[in-house]
Each structure stands twice: as structure tokens, then as C-alpha cells.
Amino acid sequence: MLFPTTCPNCLCENRAEFTDSSIHELTCPNCKARYCVFVRKQKFEMLFDLGTRALLDGYAREAVASFAAALERFFEFYVRAFALERAAQRGEEFGEALGTLNATWRHVVSQSERQVGMFALAYLLREGKEPEFLSGKALGTDFRNKVIHRGYIPGHAEVEEYAARIFALIDRLLSELGDTAQHAELAQEQLFANHLAALPDSVTAIFEEHPGMFRARRFGQEHLAKSRPSPANVRGPNVGGSAAPLNDAQAFQQALRERSQGLRHFKFK
Numbered sequence: 001m002l003f004p005t006t007c008p009n010c011l012c013e014n015r016a017e018f019t020d021s022s023i024h025e026l027t028c029p030n031c032k033a034r035y036c037v038f039v040r041k042q043k044f045e046m047l048f049d050l051g052t053r054a055l056l057d058g059y060a061r062e063a064v065a066s067f068a069a070a071l072e073r074f075f076e077f078y079v080r081a082f083a084l085e086r087a088a089q090r091g092e093e094f095g096e097a098l099g100t101l102n103a104t105w106r107h108v109v110s111q112s113e114r115q116v117g118m119f120a121l122a123y124l125l126r127e128g129k130e131p132e133f134l135s136g137k138a139l140g141t142d143f144r145n146k147v148i149h150r151g152y153i154p155g156h157a158e159v160e161e162y163a164a165r166i167f168a169l170i171d172r173l174l175s176e177l178g179d180t181a182q183h184a185e186l187a188q189e190q191l192f193a194n195h196l197a198a199l200p201d202s203v204t205a206i207f208e209e210h211p212g213m214f215r216a217r218r219f220g221q222e223h224l225a226k227s228r229p230s231p232a233n234v235r236g237p238n239v240g241g242s243a244a245p246l247n248d249a250q251a252f253q254q255a256l257r258e259r260s261q262g263l264r265h266f267k268f269k
Contacts, residue, residue, distance in 0.1 A: 001050055008204045009033035023195050035204040038192045044074035049212040053263045060159040064147045067166050072112060074170050075119040077184050082122040084183035098187055133169055140165050164252035213259050
């Protein structure tokens with residue numbers, strides 16, 4: 001997937017390919033200036049946005065893989081945020097706490113079920129209740145496996161239903177995390193800072209915030225946050241005669257209307 005970026009020297013628009021690290025070292029083909037673009041976006045946010053763009057463009061089956069991966073990476077994000085928050089409460093130095101966390105995560109990095117187990121325990125310890133949403137039916141696990149492992153070709157409506165389910169869950173858990181999410185985001189900032197320090201003086205550094213299905217709500221325009229239903233109202237009672245509560249599908253469609261235009265800068269190769 002490609003995204004547009006502007007050369008800081010000649011203002012020529014170029015296209016860059018998203019990288020796993022969100023760090024993009026580029027050379028402008030027009031003026032040959034070197035610059036480095038840092039995209040402030042978490043892995044789960046990027047994957048969900050790529051899935052949304054694929055769905056909008058008619059690539060329903062391909063979208064499923066991105067949505068499923070987004071959920072797995074969000075579980076990792078949640079565990080990291082929780083662990084780093086607890087380390088901060090104990091007064092641990094951030095770099096040391098992050099190093100211990102990374103070393104621990106390496107034990108489960110290739111084992112999705114163990115990662116879900118770590119998430120379940122983190123949720124229990126943080127919220128004090130069972131993560132009731134982890135059943136296979138609630139997560140759409142059978143549908144995911146049928147598409148990814150058994151070659152099933154799903155219809156657009158099936159994928160949209162799956163996406164709405166994943167969207168609602170991540171959105172709910174992000175709301176519950178609140179400012180705790182900043183602990184995990186600080187790890188990306190440290191990665192960026194280390195790379196920035198090693199760049200030659202001749203390379204211009206550019207930091208970008210790409211809007212998306214989650215990031216627009218968390219850091220974007222204020223009206224998006226105001227227009228979004230609270231987790232309590234998504235399935236809860238109608239409060240004070242306001243608009244009817246939204247179910248998962250309606251909440252996802254509302255988010256698409258509000259935020260999908262921000263995904264138009266994604267381009268398939």
C-alpha cells in the first residue's frame with residue numbers, strides 16, 4: 001500500500017510504501033533530496049485502516065486478513081499499555097520496563113493463543129472482570145478461519161459484519177484504556193527518537209499523523225468525538241430522549257461516513 005508524501009525541498013508529491021516500522025527513508029525522484037517520514041500510527045490502526053480501504057474498494061476477502069490481524073495486534077497493544085502503566089506506577093524506568101516487556105513478549109510472539117491468554121489476564125487485572133467478548137462466536141473466529149485457512153470467498157455484507165464486530169470491540173477497549181494507551185504509544189516515540197538521532201544532518205525529518213477509523217476519534221477533530229456514541233449507549237438504553245442507540249453495524253457505518261474519506265490517500269500498488 002502506498003501513501004502520498006510531499007518533498008520538503010521542492011514540494012513535489014511522491015508516493016511511499018508503508019513500512020512495518022512506520023519509518024520511511026525517501027529520496028525525492030525530482031530533486032534528489034533525502035527525507036525521512038515518521039508516521040504516528042499504531043500497527044493495529046494501520047491494519048484496520050488498510051482493511052477498511054480494501055473493503056471500500058471491493059477486495060472483501062483481502063480485507064478479512066487485515067481486520068483479523070488488526071485485532072491480534074490490538075490485543076498486543078493492550079497488554080503493552082497495561083504492563084507499562086503498571087511499571088510506571090511502580091516507579092520503574094521506562095526503557096528498562098520496555099526491555100523486560102519485549103523480552104517477555106518474545107516467548108509468545110509466534111503463538112496467537114498465548115497472546116490472547118496474556119490479553120485476557122491483563123484485562124482481568126485491569127478491569128476486574130471476565131473478558132466475556134473473547135468467545136469464538138463473539139470474535140467471529142469461525143468466519144475468519146473459513147476465509148483465511150479454508151479459502152472461502154465471502155460476500156461484501158459478510159465482511160462488513162465481521163469488520164463492524166472488530167471495530168466495536170477495539171473502539172470499546174480503547175475507550176476503557178483511556179490515557180493508559182499513551183504508555184504503549186511512548187514506545188513508538190522512543191523508536192522514532194532513536195532513528196532520528198542517527199539520521200545525517202542532510203536528511204529532513206517529517207512527522208505525520210494519518211487520520212483513520214480509530215485515530216481520527218482519538219486525536220482528530222473534536223466533532224468526531226462528540227458525534228461518536230459512548231460505549232454505554234451503543235447497546236444501552238436511550239438516555240434523555242436522544243437518538244436511538246447504535247448497534248455494531250450502525251456504529252461502523254457512522255464511522256465510515258465520518259472518517260473513511262481520510263483513508264483515500266491509501267493506494268494499492
